Amino acid sequence: MSPGEWGRLPVWQSQEPNMEAQTPSTIQLNDSVVFTRTLSSGELHHFYFAAGGSSIHKRADPFQLVKRELPVYLTLTSCTQPTPPSNFQGVIPSLELFLSNSSDTTLPGPSRGMRVNDTHPGRIAWTSNANEIWIGVVAPTLNNNWSGNWTYEIAISTTQWMHPLFIPRGKDDKNTPWMTLDDTDSTNALFLTNPYTLSQAPNISVLLTSGVPKELSYSLCAAKPHQVPGYRTNITSTSRGPSEAQRQQVMVSNLNKDTSYTAYFLQQDGSRLGVGPPIPVQTKNDPNCQLIYNLEFCDQVAYSVPATGSDIWNITASYDAQAKALFQPFDRALSQFNCETTAYSLVRNCTDCYNDYKRWLCAVSIPRCTSPSLIDQMNHKPGPAVRRISGGEARNPWVDKQFEVNEWTEMLPCIDLCYRVVQSCPPFLQFFCPEGDLAWLQYGYWQTGTIETNKTLIDFNVNRPTCNRVGLNTSLLVISKASNPSLPSYVWPLVIGIVLFVVM
Numbered sequence: 001m002s003p004g005e006w007g008r009l010p011v012w013q014s015q016e017p018n019m020e021a022q023t024p025s026t027i028q029l030n031d032s033v034v035f036t037r038t039l040s041s042g043e044l045h046h047f048y049f050a051a052g053g054s055s056i057h058k059r060a061d062p063f064q065l066v067k068r069e070l071p072v073y074l075t076l077t078s079c080t081q082p083t084p085p086s087n088f089q090g091v092i093p094s095l096e097l098f099l100s101n102s103s104d105t106t107l108p109g110p111s112r113g114m115r116v117n118d119t120h121p122g123r124i125a126w127t128s129n130a131n132e133i134w135i136g137v138v139a140p141t142l143n144n145n146w147s148g149n150w151t152y153e154i155a156i157s158t159t160q161w162m163h164p165l166f167i168p169r170g171k172d173d174k175n176t177p178w179m180t181l182d183d184t185d186s187t188n189a190l191f192l193t194n195p196y197t198l199s200q201a202p203n204i205s206v207l208l209t210s211g212v213p214k215e216l217s218y219s220l221c222a223a224k225p226h227q228v229p230g231y232r233t234n235i236t237s238t239s240r241g242p243s244e245a246q247r248q249q250v251m252v253s254n255l256n257k258d259t260s261y262t263a264y265f266l267q268q269d270g271s272r273l274g275v276g277p278p279i280p281v282q283t284k285n286d287p288n289c290q291l292i293y294n295l296e297f298c299d300q301v302a303y304s305v306p307a308t309g310s311d312i313w314n315i316t317a318s319y320d321a322q323a324k325a326l327f328q329p330f331d332r333a334l335s336q337f338n339c340e341t342t343a344y345s346l347v348r349n350c351t352d353c354y355n356d357y358k359r360w361l362c363a364v365s366i367p368r369c370t371s372p373s374l375i376d377q378m379n380h381k382p383g384p385a386v387r388r389i390s391g392g393e394a395r396n397p398w399v400d401k402q403f404e405v406n407e408w409t410e411m412l413p414c415i416d417l418c419y420r421v422v423q424s425c426p427p428f429l430q431f432f433c434p435e436g437d438l439a440w441l442q443y444g445y446w447q448t449g450t451i452e453t454n455k456t457l458i459d460f461n462v463n464r465p466t467c468n469r470v471g472l473n474t475s476l477l478v479i480s481k482a483s484n485p486s487l488p489s490y491v492w493p494l495v496i497g498i499v500l501f502v503v504m
Contacts (some may be wrong), residue, residue: 026047029049029155035139037151041146075125102251103132109138121214121215121216122215122216136427137152161272163275166267183302183303189283204248210262288403292305292319306410338470382466411465
């Protein structure tokens with residue numbers, strides 16, 4: 001039986017909780033209170049919760065009284081788990097949760113009651129309408145070569161999730177907070193949150209961890225003991241992102257070079273602390289990839305760029321100034337078109353043209369620097385679109401002259417940035433995008449999915465992109481999604497120029 005089927009069970013009989021059906025080993029849970037327990041191999045814990053208590057409400061007939069059904073929100077998060085033998089290579093088994101709504105089954109377990117499946121590793125969640133519930137928590141039976149126990153938190157509430165997990169339910173979900181990774185360099189990581197509408201910014205933080213067991217990766221109580229020491233966070237407000245709404249950006253610094261971490265987005269909501277899904281974070285091994293953000297003109301740029309020197313704000317200002325200078329000829333050309341009175345599209349206007357050209361220009365004049373990896377050299381789909389740069393071969397010659405970076409790897413701009421300029425700008429500007437092999441030399445395609453390399457699963461998504469979108473909403477990357485490229489995602493071009501240009 002699934003959680004959805006539970007809600008279709010017949011209405012329970014009107015009666016007070018059958019306390020005699022409980023055993024001395026059954027623990028009464030209180031509404032909205034987190035309870036912590038330890039469970040050893042093969043052990044079983046039982047709990048009971050009366051959602052409606054002794055409350056009653058009247059039906060149409062004032063003399064007919066029924067017990068009130070209430071929504072209940074049940075969560076169990078595993079905090080620790082046993083340690084397997086040294087030669088163990090499988091997945092450590094998880095705790096199991098069984099439920100019953102019948103006084104005939106007050107000790108649910110593997111042989112009776114409804115099993116609730118894991119929704120995410122380390123966290124079990126269930127919700128429905130109920131007025132009394134019997135709960136069984138079961139630990140798998142292990143052999144003598146294992147050591148340690150499971151510890152877990154269990155909580156039930158009639159008003160809210162006591163272990164909130166922030167995962168948006170689609171692109172139209174405006175209420176669930178979230179955070180994405182912009183980029184890293186060798187010692188820093190930059191994150192961006194969803195927009196907020198309140199006058200005061202939400203109380204957020206980032207938990208940076210290392211070594212959280214994969215079986216417990218969605219459990220906050222499991223992640224906290226694995227917090228890495230010494231990192232610093234700087235939280236500021238920004239309008240950067242797919243919309244001009246206010247967001248928060250988090251700069252995490254003092255990290256180690258070429259190191260893997262896992263980041264968790266945390267947001268305080270009253271007495272509850274909610275957590276987002278785990279975000280893999282990999283710092284770069286190239287110190288000449290340096291993270292820049294808060295640019296005045298190229299305000300959507302928030303990624304690493306090729307640069308030498310330690311004055312990051314001078315590097316930021318230099319890149320921004322040269323992009324702004326390159327933008328001026330286009331700005332003059334667009335000003336010759338009577339945007340106020342001449343319509344050239346039913347869905348686009350000169351403001352769209354201005355913004356899309358600016359985004360494209362920032363992408364090609366401020367290249368995104370990344371670390372080479374084995375994945376880049378393999379014909380994987382999905383996979384990152386990158387090219388290796390030697391001295392004097394940068395897409396923008398100014399980069400070679402200004403910073404003299406000998407060797408670095410560029411993540412190519414998403415081809416959608418080019419097509420949006422063609423779609424958004426007046427025809428008299430005569431923009432066009434490259435096709436075929438030339439497109440593959442200059443642009444990448446936005447791809448999502450999972451690959452396995454060296455027995456490790458790698459997810460390509462908004463936190464690990466395959467091309468540089470420069471803040472463009474992923475829902476607008478339609479050219480990439482509609483394409484089914486047959487060429488490999490890595491290229492080895494020589495010097496290439498900007499194909500999209502203005503014919504004056």
